[in-house]
Amino acid sequence: MSANTVNPDHCLFAVPKKGRLYEKVTAMLKGAGVEYHREPRLDIAICKDLPMTMVFLPASDISKYVGEGNVDIGVTGIDIVEENCSEVERVMDLGFGACRLCVQAPVASQITDVKDLAGKRIVTSFPTLTKKFFDPIDAEKGVTTSIRFVSGSVEAACGLGLADAVVDLVETGTTMKAAGLEVVGTVLQTESILITNPDSKHKKIVELLKHRIEGYITSKKFVMVSYNCSADILDAVSSITPGKRSPTITALTDGGHAVSSLVSKKEIVRVMDDLHAAGARDILVFELSNSRM
Ligand SMILES: Nc1ncnc2c1ncn2[C@@H]1O[C@H](COP(=O)(O)OP(=O)(O)OP(=O)(O)O)[C@@H](O)[C@H]1O
Ligand SMILES: O=P(O)(O)OC[C@H]1O[C@H](OP(=O)(O)OP(=O)(O)O)[C@H](O)[C@@H]1O
Numbered sequence: 001m002s003a004n005t006v007n008p009d010h011c012l013f014a015v016p017k018k019g020r021l022y023e024k025v026t027a028m029l030k031g032a033g034v035e036y037h038r039e040p041r042l043d044i045a046i047c048k049d050l051p052m053t054m055v056f057l058p059a060s061d062i063s064k065y066v067g068e069g070n071v072d073i074g075v076t077g078i079d080i081v082e083e084n085c086s087e088v089e090r091v092m093d094l095g096f097g098a099c100r101l102c103v104q105a106p107v108a109s110q111i112t113d114v115k116d117l118a119g120k121r122i123v124t125s126f127p128t129l130t131k132k133f134f135d136p137i138d139a140e141k142g143v144t145t146s147i148r149f150v151s152g153s154v155e156a157a158c159g160l161g162l163a164d165a166v167v168d169l170v171e172t173g174t175t176m177k178a179a180g181l182e183v184v185g186t187v188l189q190t191e192s193i194l195i196t197n198p199d200s201k202h203k204k205i206v207e208l209l210k211h212r213i214e215g216y217i218t219s220k221k222f223v224m225v226s227y228n229c230s231a232d233i234l235d236a237v238s239s240i241t242p243g244k245r246s247p248t249i250t251a252l253t254d255g256g257h258a259v260s261s262l263v264s265k266k267e268i269v270r271v272m273d274d275l276h277a278a279g280a281r282d283i284l285v286f287e288l289s290n291s292r293m
Contacts, residue, residue, distance in 0.1 A: 006044060010053045011202035013209070014065055014074030017043060017056035021192055024096045025075045029054075031290065032216040034209070052205060060125075063088055063195060072200040073209060079169065079190040083126050088195040091210055095217055097192030099171040101126060103133070104181040106158050106165075114185035117165050119143030123150055123157035124167035126187070133167070133187045155179035211292060219288035223268050226260040227275055227283040228252065234259075237280045240271060244293065 006012065015029070016022050029036075036054050038045035043056040055071055060083075062076040067086030079101050081088060103122075105111040117134075118141040124130045127149045134145040150157065155175050157163035167187060170176055176183070194213060196206050222244075229237045234257050238247045241261035250258045259280075263271050272283055 006053050010051050011205040012053055012055050012071035014055050014057050014062045014071045016059035019059055021059050021097055032212040066195050066197050069197045072202045073196045073206055075192060075194055077190045077192055079188055083128050089198045091194040091196055094192040099169045099190060100186050101188040102170045102183045103185040104166050104176050105184045107180055107182050111184055118145055120164035121146045122165050122167055123148050123154060123163035125151060125154055126167055129187050130167045215290055215292045219291040221265060222262045223265055224260060224286040225263050227280040228256055228258050229280045230256050233279045237275055237278045240274045
C-alpha cells in the first residue's frame with residue numbers, strides 16, 4: 001500500500017492541517033497518547049498503536065467529511081459544524097479554540113444596534129449563520145441584507161468599501177480593533193469540539209479515543225496536591241481538598257497524616273493558602289501528565 005493510500009479497514013481521524021487549531025490539536029493528541037508519524041507534505045499518517053489513520057484537512061471542511069461519513073472522527077469548531085449544518089455527534093468540548101462569532105461595524109459608523117444594519121452589506125466567511133441571524137431582523141424591517149462570502153481577511157472588507165459590517169470571529173479583539181471595528185452583536189459562542197459520524201463502524205476506537213482525550217484534558221485542568229497534617233486538623237484540612245471523589249489519607253508513624261488530592265489548577269493557589277492557614281505543612285503540588293478517571 002503506498003504512503004498516501006488509506007487502509008479501508010482503518011478508523012479515520014480528521015485533524016486541522018494548519019491555522020489556529022493545528023498546534024493545540026497535535027499537542028492534545030500527543031498528550032493523549034495518539035502517536036503517528038507524518039511524512040513531510042503528506043496529509044495522511046498511520047497511527048502507531050491503533051488501526052487508525054490521521055487525515056489532515058482544512059478545519060472548515062472537517063465537519064462535512066465527518067457528517068457525510070468520509071471520516072469517522074474529527075476536531076473542529078462549533079462554528080464550523082453550525083455553519084455547515086453538519087449532522088455529527090458532538091462527543092466532547094476540548095477546552096480550547098473558544099471565541100465568539102460577532103457582527104462588527106466600523107467604530108466611525110457609530111452603529112450600535114444590529115437592526116441598523118438590516119438591508120446593508122455584510123461580508124463574512126459564515127454566510128449561513130449570518131443569514132440565520134439577519135433573517136428575522138430583515139423580516140421585521142421588510143428589507144433584504146446583502147451577505148457576501150469571503151474565505152479570509154474578512155476584517156478588511158469595511159476598510160475596502162466592500163461592506164458596511166462584517167461577521168467574523170473575535171477572541172482577544174486585537175484583529176477587530178486593528179481594523180477599526182467594534183462588536184455590534186453576537187451570532188454564536190464557539191469552541192473546539194470532538195465530533196464523530198453517528199453511523200461510524202469504529203465505535204470501539206471512538207470510545208477509546210474519547211477516554212484517552214478526556215484523561216488528557218483532565219490532567220491539564222487539575223494538579224495533585226500533597227501535604228502533612230496532625231490528627232486534630234485532619235477533618236478541617238481534608239475538607240479544603242475534597243478531590244474529585246475523596247482525598248487519599250495515609251497514617252504516618254508519628255501520629256500525623258499525609259493527604260493527597262486532585263485540585264483544579266484555577267484554585268490551587270487559594271487552596272495552598274487555606275491549607276497553610278489551617279495548619280497543613282510540607283504542601284507540594286505536582287503536574288499531571290495524563291489521567292484516566
Ligand atoms: N482567534 C481565534 N481564537 C480562538 N479560536 C479561533 C480563533 N480563530 C479561529 N478559531 C477557531 O479555529 C477554527 C479554524 O480557524 P482558522 O482561522 O485557524 O481556520 P482556517 O481558515 O482553516 O485557517 P487559516 O486561517 O490559516 O486559513 C475556527 O472556525 C474557530 O473555531
Ligand atoms: O480577536 P483575535 O484574537 O484577534 O482573533 C480573531 C481573528 O482570528 C481569526 O483569524 P486568524 O488569525 O486565525 O486568521 P485568518 O484571518 O486567516 O482566518 C479570526 O478570523 C479573526 O480574524
